[in-house]
Amino acid sequence: MSVAAASRAAPRGSGLARLLNGPHDIGRTPGAWAVLAAGLASFLVYPHWATAFQATNVAYYLLNIPMALGLSLLWGYGGVLSFGQVAFFAVAGYVYGIVAGNLPDAPWGTWLGVVSGLGASAALAAVFGYFIFYARVAAWIVPILTLVLALLLSTFLGLTAGSMWTVGQVPLGGYNGMTGIPALQVGTLTFQDYAFYYLTVGVVVLCYIGLRAWVNAHRGQVLMAIREDTLRTELLGYDVRREQLRAFVLAATLAGVSGLLYVQWGNYITPSVTGLQQAALPVVWVAVGGRDSLLAVAICTFLLNQLSYVLSSAGNQYALVIIGALLVAVMMFAPEGIVVTLARRTWRRRR
Amino acid sequence: MSDGDALLRAEGLCKRFGGVVAAQSIDFALRRGELRCVIGPNGAGKSTFFSLLCGIQRPDAGRIVFDGRDITRLKPFQRVRLGIGLTFQTNRAFHAMTVAENLETARRGGAAGDDVHFQTALASFGLAAQLERPASALPHHELQWLEICMALRRGPLLLLLDEPTAGMSPAETARTAEVLTALAADGLAIAVVEHDIAFVRQVAQTVTVLHQGAVFAEGSFAEVTARDDVRRIYLGHVHEAAA
Amino acid sequence: MDTPTPSKDAAAPDAAEAAATGPRRRDVLVAGLATAGAVLARPAIVRAASETPVKVGFIEDESGNLSIYGVQKLHAAQLAVQEINDGYTLAGGPVGMGGLGSDGMYAPKAPLLTASGSKLDVIDAGGTPSQKGIVVSDDQEILVKSGEKGLLGRPVNLVSADGQSNNTLWQQLARRMIQQDQVDVLVAGFASAEREAIRPIVDQRKQLYFYTNQYEGGVADSHTFCTGAVCEQQVIPVMQYMVEKFGPKIFTIAANYNFGQLTASWVRSFAPVLKAKVIGEEFPPLEVSEFSSVIARVQQAKPDWVMTLLVGQNQSNYYPQAAAAGLHLPMASTINMAQGYEHKRFKPPSLANMHNAVNYMQEIPTKRNQDFVQRFYKMFPNDPYLGQMAQNTYFSIHLYAKAARLAGTTDQEKVRRTLEAGWTIEAPEGSVFLEPATHHATHYIRLAVANAKHEISFVREWPSIEPWWLQRLGVNLARTPEKKQYTPDDDPFFKMFK
Amino acid sequence: MPEAVSLLYQFGTNAAFLLLSALGLIVILGMMNIINLAHGEFMMLGAYAATASVQRGVPFPLAVLIAAVAVGLFGVVIERLIVRRFYGRELGALVVTWGISLILGQGALLLFGPFMPPIAIPGGAVALGDYSFSVYWLFLIVLCGVLLAALAFVYRATRFGLQARAAMQNARMARALGIRVDRIYMATFALGAALAGLSGALLAPTTSIAPFMGQQFVAPAFITVVVGGGASVIGGALGSSGLLSLVQTPVAFLFGTFSGTLALLLTALVVIRLLPGGVSSIGRYFTRRSLAAAR
Numbered sequence A: 001m002s003v004a005a006a007s008r009a010a011p012r013g014s015g016l017a018r019l020l021n022g023p024h025d026i027g028r029t030p031g032a033w034a035v036l037a038a039g040l041a042s043f044l045v046y047p048h049w050a051t052a053f054q055a056t057n058v059a060y061y062l063l064n065i066p067m068a069l070g071l072s073l074l075w076g077y078g079g080v081l082s083f084g085q086v087a088f089f090a091v092a093g094y095v096y097g098i099v100a101g102n103l104p105d106a107p108w109g110t111w112l113g114v115v116s117g118l119g120a121s122a123a124l125a126a127v128f129g130y131f132i133f134y135a136r137v138a139a140w141i142v143p144i145l146t147l148v149l150a151l152l153l154s155t156f157l158g159l160t161a162g163s164m165w166t167v168g169q170v171p172l173g174g175y176n177g178m179t180g181i182p183a184l185q186v187g188t189l190t191f192q193d194y195a196f197y198y199l200t201v202g203v204v205v206l207c208y209i210g211l212r213a214w215v216n217a218h219r220g221q222v223l224m225a226i227r228e229d230t231l232r233t234e235l236l237g238y239d240v241r242r243e244q245l246r247a248f249v250l251a252a253t254l255a256g257v258s259g260l261l262y263v264q265w266g267n268y269i270t271p272s273v274t275g276l277q278q279a280a281l282p283v284v285w286v287a288v289g290g291r292d293s294l295l296a297v298a299i300c301t302f303l304l305n306q307l308s309y310v311l312s313s314a315g316n317q318y319a320l321v322i323i324g325a326l327l328v329a330v331m332m333f334a335p336e337g338i339v340v341t342l343a344r345r346t347w348r349r350r351r
Numbered sequence B: 001m002s003d004g005d006a007l008l009r010a011e012g013l014c015k016r017f018g019g020v021v022a023a024q025s026i027d028f029a030l031r032r033g034e035l036r037c038v039i040g041p042n043g044a045g046k047s048t049f050f051s052l053l054c055g056i057q058r059p060d061a062g063r064i065v066f067d068g069r070d071i072t073r074l075k076p077f078q079r080v081r082l083g084i085g086l087t088f089q090t091n092r093a094f095h096a097m098t099v100a101e102n103l104e105t106a107r108r109g110g111a112a113g114d115d116v117h118f119q120t121a122l123a124s125f126g127l128a129a130q131l132e133r134p135a136s137a138l139p140h141h142e143l144q145w146l147e148i149c150m151a152l153r154r155g156p157l158l159l160l161l162d163e164p165t166a167g168m169s170p171a172e173t174a175r176t177a178e179v180l181t182a183l184a185a186d187g188l189a190i191a192v193v194e195h196d197i198a199f200v201r202q203v204a205q206t207v208t209v210l211h212q213g214a215v216f217a218e219g220s221f222a223e224v225t226a227r228d229d230v231r232r233i234y235l236g237h238v239h240e241a242a243a
Numbered sequence C: 001m002d003t004p005t006p007s008k009d010a011a012a013p014d015a016a017e018a019a020a021t022g023p024r025r026r027d028v029l030v031a032g033l034a035t036a037g038a039v040l041a042r043p044a045i046v047r048a049a050s051e052t053p054v055k056v057g058f059i060e061d062e063s064g065n066l067s068i069y070g071v072q073k074l075h076a077a078q079l080a081v082q083e084i085n086d087g088y089t090l091a092g093g094p095v096g097m098g099g100l101g102s103d104g105m106y107a108p109k110a111p112l113l114t115a116s117g118s119k120l121d122v123i124d125a126g127g128t129p130s131q132k133g134i135v136v137s138d139d140q141e142i143l144v145k146s147g148e149k150g151l152l153g154r155p156v157n158l159v160s161a162d163g164q165s166n167n168t169l170w171q172q173l174a175r176r177m178i179q180q181d182q183v184d185v186l187v188a189g190f191a192s193a194e195r196e197a198i199r200p201i202v203d204q205r206k207q208l209y210f211y212t213n214q215y216e217g218g219v220a221d222s223h224t225f226c227t228g229a230v231c232e233q234q235v236i237p238v239m240q241y242m243v244e245k246f247g248p249k250i251f252t253i254a255a256n257y258n259f260g261q262l263t264a265s266w267v268r269s270f271a272p273v274l275k276a277k278v279i280g281e282e283f284p285p286l287e288v289s290e291f292s293s294v295i296a297r298v299q300q301a302k303p304d305w306v307m308t309l310l311v312g313q314n315q316s317n318y319y320p321q322a323a324a325a326g327l328h329l330p331m332a333s334t335i336n337m338a339q340g341y342e343h344k345r346f347k348p349p350s351l352a353n354m355h356n357a358v359n360y361m362q363e364i365p366t367k368r369n370q371d372f373v374q375r376f377y378k379m380f381p382n383d384p385y386l387g388q389m390a391q392n393t394y395f396s397i398h399l400y401a402k403a404a405r406l407a408g409t410t411d412q413e414k415v416r417r418t419l420e421a422g423w424t425i426e427a428p429e430g431s432v433f434l435e436p437a438t439h440h441a442t443h444y445i446r447l448a449v450a451n452a453k454h455e456i457s458f459v460r461e462w463p464s465i466e467p468w469w470l471q472r473l474g475v476n477l478a479r480t481p482e483k484k485q486y487t488p489d490d491d492p493f494f495k496m497f498k
Numbered sequence D: 001m002p003e004a005v006s007l008l009y010q011f012g013t014n015a016a017f018l019l020l021s022a023l024g025l026i027v028i029l030g031m032m033n034i035i036n037l038a039h040g041e042f043m044m045l046g047a048y049a050a051t052a053s054v055q056r057g058v059p060f061p062l063a064v065l066i067a068a069v070a071v072g073l074f075g076v077v078i079e080r081l082i083v084r085r086f087y088g089r090e091l092g093a094l095v096v097t098w099g100i101s102l103i104l105g106q107g108a109l110l111l112f113g114p115f116m117p118p119i120a121i122p123g124g125a126v127a128l129g130d131y132s133f134s135v136y137w138l139f140l141i142v143l144c145g146v147l148l149a150a151l152a153f154v155y156r157a158t159r160f161g162l163q164a165r166a167a168m169q170n171a172r173m174a175r176a177l178g179i180r181v182d183r184i185y186m187a188t189f190a191l192g193a194a195l196a197g198l199s200g201a202l203l204a205p206t207t208s209i210a211p212f213m214g215q216q217f218v219a220p221a222f223i224t225v226v227v228g229g230g231a232s233v234i235g236g237a238l239g240s241s242g243l244l245s246l247v248q249t250p251v252a253f254l255f256g257t258f259s260g261t262l263a264l265l266l267t268a269l270v271v272i273r274l275l276p277g278g279v280s281s282i283g284r285y286f287t288r289r290s291l292a293a294a295r
Helices: A002-008 A015-020 A030-048 A052-063 A065-077 A085-102 A109-134 A141-158 A193-216 A218-228 A230-234 A240-266 A276-289 A294-313 A319-333 A338-350 B046-054 B076-082 B099-107 B116-125 B140-152 B170-185 B197-203 B221-226 B228-235 B238-242 C015-020 C067-085 C167-180 C192-204 C231-246 C258-270 C292-301 C318-324 C367-379 C388-407 C412-419 D002-032 D039-055 D060-081 D090-112 D135-157 D159-169 D171-176 D181-206 D215-228 D233-255 D257-274 D280-294
Strands: B006-017 B020-031 B035-039 B061-066 B084-087 B158-162 B189-193 B206-211 B214-219 C028-031 C054-060 C088-090 C092-094 C134-137 C143-145 C156-162 C185-188 C209-211 C219-221 C224-226 C249-254 C277-282 C305-309 C331-333 C354-358 C423-427 C430-434 C441-450 C456-465 C483-485 D125-128 D131-134
Touching (some): A030 A193, A052 A065, A052 A240, A052 A294, A052 C167, A065 A218, A065 A276, A065 A294, A085 A109, A085 A141, A109 A141, A109 A240, A109 D257, A141 A276, A141 D215, A141 D257, A193 A240, A193 A294, A218 A230, A218 A240, A218 B099, A230 A240, A230 B076, A276 A319, A276 A338, A276 D090, A294 A319, A294 A338, A294 C156, A319 D090, B006 B046, B006 B189, B020 B046, B020 B061, B020 B189, B035 B046, B035 B170, B035 B197, B046 B084, B046 B189, B076 B084, B084 B140, B099 B140, B116 B140, B116 B170, B140 B158, B170 B189, B170 B197, B197 B221, B206 B221, B206 B228, B214 B221, B221 B228, C054 C067, C054 C388, C067 C088, C067 C388, C088 C423, C092 C388, C143 C367, C167 C185, C167 C192, C185 C192, C192 C209, C192 C219, C192 C483, C209 C388, C231 C249, C231 C258, C231 C305, C231 C331, C231 C354, C231 C441, C292 C318, C292 D131, C292 D233, C318 D181, C367 C388, C430 C456, D002 D039, D002 D125, D039 D215, D060 D181, D131 D135, D135 D159, D135 D233, D159 D171, D159 D181, D171 D181, D215 D257, D233 D257, D233 D280
Parallel strands (some): B035 B206, B084 B158, B158 B189, C054 C156, C054 C185
Antiparallel strands (some): B006 B061, B206 B214, C088 C143, C092 C423, C219 C483, C354 C441, C430 C441, C441 C456
């Protein structure tokens, strides 16, 4: 596994290992890599002790991580806050549902769904991002515009109840949503239960490793440069609009990855996934974990999803209050994020 | 000096903000390998001129030709890609990155020329030994030098510097002047907007004096500083001079 | 074992006459009573009370936007479970395929489709074997002894969870209930979106599922029982009344989502049948909360009355705004008041002249209902209202317990087949018959009217309206398994009125 | 003729609704560059305060004032405890106010239950031809004008207004001139909160009083703010709500509410593309540019 390999590699090796161990994420010591490898290993063996239900549930906590990582890239590393990542999540899910639902018998139908779902997310982000970044709107407007995009999409999808909103043989379903979305297939293997769990773990690990290399590579540095000083970066010869648009599209595609996993998980999607409550959640995960550390964001996304599930399935009416209070407390007392703050303290003490 | 072989030529640049005229018909030319200082009292339009050259502002009238191309309508990053490197009045290196990362970030913003000037500067400023330090740990003058190195990283034909020695000690200023002179001698064109007369005296081959948004005087340092009207505007007899 | 409850008023009822002679004295209506106590006869059934509890999975929105409905339903479920554990059940029993009214007083030997095909006996209201049927009147107590504390010798546990008005969480919770808690029956769902979110999971795991809400209709699903009222039971009666009383020109204001659009198409399609006409339609999105344009459009169209099918917090603002703008047209609806108690929440006279065909409201004056209301508020003295969905939930859980007791097992497939025997249960609203073919219920429908002080009166009653639409489409779940939701587009009749 | 009056009335109510939804948000944003995502919940608090007062026998106009003052004080508390740590960190403020909104919404549900009995809409209706109009909404339309004029007065003609504008343009400079920027920010936040409370109280009779009622104002408020832009608080609010309802009203009247809502959103998108600085940037275009140059 590449994580294990990376942990053995010299800190300043070459290629992927060097990028992975670059300065722009927490957890660079051999010890930290060992912990990461152990964490991954425990995820790999977990199903041996878990029921299919538990594995599927854990997969749910994991499946939002790509979206959160994308937002971390965009906001933490790029300084652009999007409140509308769920819009791209929803688009990927819906487009997958339409394409895969219309090709129920073709063996490659679901995979065409994956490609078109991600393509649709990226395309929407490219068009919308073009309007935002090439018009050079003020930074504070971007979160509002993206939030309005998400709410608009939610409203529109909610209006697709009638039969005229049937694409091929798949009805969009209005507020009730699109049901019976087929699961990914390879040959006779359908990605459900344990198979879905491993698929999710694999995708999350790939997204994380890819992004960690990306932020430590040149493009990632340019993005951070833009966050620190937009004009300075432009005057080093970078087309800032284009760099931001690129990050925006990448983040949207990652949100699309989460959207695709989500429809695998529930075989179902509704307009509420892009509603007001949902739109804010990725921001919560990223802010509470520590927006400029991918690892922190991944850990926090997993834990917060678990927390909110545990609280609410215990019938706890304080779930929203607790999450809100957590958010306020973190922003006030650990503005770098809980996970990042804890990690840095531990690291300092060790030294 | 003939304008025919000029690397950078500005013709009739005008810029007004509401009722304020920041630049009126500035003509300016710079040869390859020339080191030019642009001076002028506060409010003379130095900063505006600088931002017109690098594209932060668009002129209301006039045009800018660089290396034989009209760059008047180009965006800042496009100008940089054609071979203009620049630094700002205030220190704007990326503090969250290391020195090496700062330089790395500066390296690949599009097609790059050769980087002999960069290597010279890096060695002369003594930054090569500090590549792994975070930029935030550098003292002020080294940050300024780092910025100059960053501007040189892509091998520009022209270096635009906005008050590069602001806040430096006399020794540091002198060091900066030395390096810039050496770079110019190697064939790099440099234009410096500067306040510090000592620095200007040390480096300048030619000096351009801006006043009230226009070129007031141009010539060698000795010629220009000898002129009474130039002395007057620096001493504040603005009205008389403008008349 | 308790002795069977003696039956009063064993006179044969005439349903038609009862309907005609007036609602409040619907003396007697059949709870056909019947059959089959294989259960109690079998020794295996007599188990220790210490055994693992019967789990009733229950998901509703106790927080979030829909909590004003969810909390009522939760409380009603808790009441039902407590009654079962205290040894009570609602009167009623299997009456066979034809259901209420098909055979008068009782059906001594209903053609019960138990999987085992075991010999059938007649049981009394409580579930004890008997050879007599009983008739339950409006004024009679419907809560009777069940003959045991708990169910099948086991205590009943309500495993409840809060869906927080969040569809994704609903899916998680449904999976937890089914896969981890392994509930014996799932009772869940307010919004149609919530039902559709969990129905695929229910079908995949063959989970016995009760959806107790009133809704737009059309769900034909082998594993799902829909015990709320549907369009044909509510829309047509209220339209009939309104056209007779106020005139034929209708203006429909419906929420722009599935429920609103589908119900509006019922109104549009059945208007010609009642010699009426929809002269204007307006579909405000759910997000809209300011209605001056809608009000002006209504005023411009000059209808005789307005059909309001508005959903949710924002849209209920229409009522005070319309009243304040001087729009005093008679209104009809199928959803307001009975669910969200708007007549209690809004200042009078916002809902003056509102007509709603309901299968339940706490104001129903029959004694059996007042007893129920009293029991409810004794347990939950601070609750603001006891509405239609809460009542549906209440009798559905009792119905499940009766069926399981009869089947003698909590095996979900067997209980489902037993429920498909055709059951009558004496609910607070009146007799309810669960149809085997469609898994939907006949309801006692009343036309509730709010006056200027928001006092409710019931001006017309339909003691038994069948959920006939799915039958008309040829759905027979007892024979042909299905798991889809039909819409009016699947019915050529509706296409004529597009 | 009655049609025209009715259209005018609809236009007025639409604009007044947008304006009231957005006013508190705009003041805080325009003056402090802080996006208050708890704005809807502040309005909810105003509605709750007014409703509770009316139930205790307080006359409605007084209840509205009580609500405004109460929410204003609440704003001071929030500002002192939390928001003041986020000046200069706009995105942090955005996130922390979202957290506050979650606590307030669900907290209200836990404390006050799922709903409160509402206030009757004061005033009757006046009829004209087939149409009739709510006197209360007519009053709200007029009141919006009064509110804007009062705000304009505060910012143009009082010492506080002058200092606030100075602090907004250059906090460091203002501080150097001896202006207590800290106090100005606190007062501005309190003013914004009080306006949100006031709007919530004023809209309370027209809506159901529930813990999550604030959410209905979020989208209209944001759209109004985005279209208005940050250059001029009052001009932006007026121009934006006017423009939006000018588009929305006829479309909604002719083609239905859904089309009206769609038109509103499309207008917002078009305005943002053409005028990234919002409607208010038209008036301030030149002065702004000179400010930029001076920097």
